[in-house]
Amino acid sequence: MSIILDKVSYVYGRKTAYEKQALRNISLKIEDGEFIGLIGHTGSGKSTLIQHLNGLLQADSGGIYYNGRDIYETDYDKKELRSKVGLVFQYPEHQLFETTVFEDVCFGPRNLGLSKKETELRAFGVLRSVGLPEECWYQSPFTLSGGQKRRAAIAGVLAMKPEVLILDEPTAGLDPKGRDEILEQVASMHRELHMTVILVSHSMEDVARYVNRLIVMNQGSILLDGRPGEVFQYYRELEAVGLAAPQVTYLMHELQQRGIPVDTGVTTLEEAKESILQAFSGRTRSR
Secondary structure, three states: OEEEEEEEEEEEOOOOOOOEEEEEEEEEEEEOOOEEEEEOOOOOOHHHHHHHHOOOOOOOEEEEEEOOEEOOOOOOOHHHHHHHEEEEOOOHHHOOOOOOHHHHHHHHHHHOOOOHHHHHHHHHHHHHHOOOOHHHOOOOHHHOOHHHHHHHHHHHHHOOOOOEEEEEOOOOOOOHHHHHHHHHHHHHHHHHHOOEEEEEOOOHHHHHHHOOEEEEEEOOEEEEEEOHHHHHHHHHHHHHOOOOOOHHHHHHHHHHHOOOOOOOOOOOHHHHHHHHHHHHHHHHHHO
16 A cells, blocks of 8 residues: 655645645655654645645645555545545544544444444444543543543544544644653554554654654655654754754764764664763773
């Protein structure tokens, strides 16, 4: 399975005073099972790009292919596409609407034509998998905390059994504990369900810790694409477009400039600790 974008471009407000080029000739291949971080400053095209992946927006030019099929073919089933490529919006209120959380999670499977029993079994399963306490299941989704609403929104998408899960800023507005819980849950689902995950985020520390591929967008184009350790080597280029590398990247480069042979490609504190200990251990042995 894969998603291929071939020279995709998109313009908001075409032929109006508010015309804005949001995507510029994007060519990209997303492989099955990848955990991808998508970053860029506000207005870089991140949200526009992900809304093309399940057909919410249609490109002005270029093509998009899901598992080898052109999603713009006249007979292509967009409803099925959206069940396979699930999108969790930045603001969960935009996709929570039923009277209870449980009913909200049941909505998607029910629309797929599943029986009442199978629909409810799916709902029970995904609500447990996202770690939402049972006492919340029969409450209105609008009475939940920010983190609980996000879990409910993720559960509603997971109930469709998607092959690709896209999360648009899933930790926005959460406290550090809530942020870590959501990201750990997403990482766990990626490991256990073997699904493709695309995480849109502003936090370099978050993407450095979790993803195995990082795509950086700027002014509607892809600026960098590679493993996090590779991408963060270009921290000067990231700074030039209003971004920054994780703090650990700056620390390791500073240590290297001072003659300490550390690995500047590490991306987490754990990796940095190991590299620093190894560097100083080598120094001690050489003496």
